[in-house]
Amino acid sequence: IVSRKNQPDSTVIKVKDTLVGGKASIMVAGPCSVESYQQTREVGAALKEAGVPILRGGAFKPRTSPYDFQGLGIEGLQILKRVGDEFGLATISEIVDPRHLEEAIPYIDIIQIGARNMHNFELLKAAGETRTPVLLKRGLAATMEEFLHAAEYIVSRGNTQVMLIERGIRTYEKWTRNTLDISAVPILKKESHLPVLVDVTHSTGRKDILAPCAKAALAAGADGIMVEVHPNPAVALSDAQQQLNIPEFHKFLSEVKESGLFK
Numbered sequence: 001i002v003s004r005k006n007q008p009d010s011t012v013i014k015v016k017d018t019l020v021g022g023k024a025s026i027m028v029a030g031p032c033s034v035e036s037y038q039q040t041r042e043v044g045a046a047l048k049e050a051g052v053p054i055l056r057g058g059a060f061k062p063r064t065s066p067y068d069f070q071g072l073g074i075e076g077l078q079i080l081k082r083v084g085d086e087f088g089l090a091t092i093s094e095i096v097d098p099r100h101l102e103e104a105i106p107y108i109d110i111i112q113i114g115a116r117n118m119h120n121f122e123l124l125k126a127a128g129e130t131r132t133p134v135l136l137k138r139g140l141a142a143t144m145e146e147f148l149h150a151a152e153y154i155v156s157r158g159n160t161q162v163m164l165i166e167r168g169i170r171t172y173e174k175w176t177r178n179t180l181d182i183s184a185v186p187i188l189k190k191e192s193h194l195p196v197l198v199d200v201t202h203s204t205g206r207k208d209i210l211a212p213c214a215k216a217a218l219a220a221g222a223d224g225i226m227v228e229v230h231p232n233p234a235v236a237l238s239d240a241q242q243q244l245n246i247p248e249f250h251k252f253l254s255e256v257k258e259s260g261l262f263k
């Protein structure tokens with residue numbers, strides 16, 4: 001179903017008033033984790049000012065260590081929605097357990113399925129039973145075929161509103177957190193009609209190369225970019241190293257826009 005052979009026209013997904021996969025590029029930004037109303041609100045205000053329409057923020061965090069901050073859960077989603085409503089922003093957050101979907105959906109406009117759960121077929125099927133748009137992240141070591149089959153799990157259950165996002169893969173390289181597979185973008189655009197985004201933050205883990213990577217993604221045909229933003233990254237409860245502060249975010253955005261690649 002996700003193949004371009006099956007549907008030559010690109011899928012355009014309406015999220016609130018924003019179209020993903022249409023003529024205009026899309027930016028998704030926000031903190032790694034929702035930590036408090038105040039923290040999320042500061043980011044929401046910055047997004048509103050910058051004209052960025054979709055606010056991200058993790059509430060169920062798939063952390064490497066069980067002793068690290070695990071997210072605020074439903075309370076985090078409530079904060080995200082409150083801020084979204086305040087500034088007219090759409091919201092996206094990761095759901096890790098099919099049992100949370102029903103309770104979570106009223107608070108989010110997009111269900112994020114994280115890299116670690118791309119192979120969680122029961123979660124994919126459950127997301128496929130909903131009619132809420134899904135942003136599916138590429139697995140840490142997923143091939144293009146596995147990635148597209150994961151999307152197929154969702155759409156085959158009737159939820160055709162799926163967006164794909166390249167977020168870097170594991171390689172031997174250590175100077176980036178993951179390796180941004182830029183070739184995934186034109187391949188996915190060629191093979192599938194679904195919108196394709198690139199998460200420049202998790203793919204690089206490096207604030208100093210976000211803008212060139214975003215420009216490369218857009219030049220390769222990406223429909224949008226995801227980036228992490230925190231009012232005070234130094235005290236962030238997750239991914240403190242890689243989140244942009246608000247002035248850095250504005251600078252990143254203007255650099256990307258000035259390139260002319262962000263349509």
Ligand code: PEP
Pocket residue numbers: 032058062094113114115116137167199202
């Ligand atoms: C995230 O976007 O919050 C996240 C955990 O990313 P990934 O699933 O790509 O690691």
Ligand code: MN
Pocket residue numbers: 032033202228238239
């Ligand atoms: Mn993160």
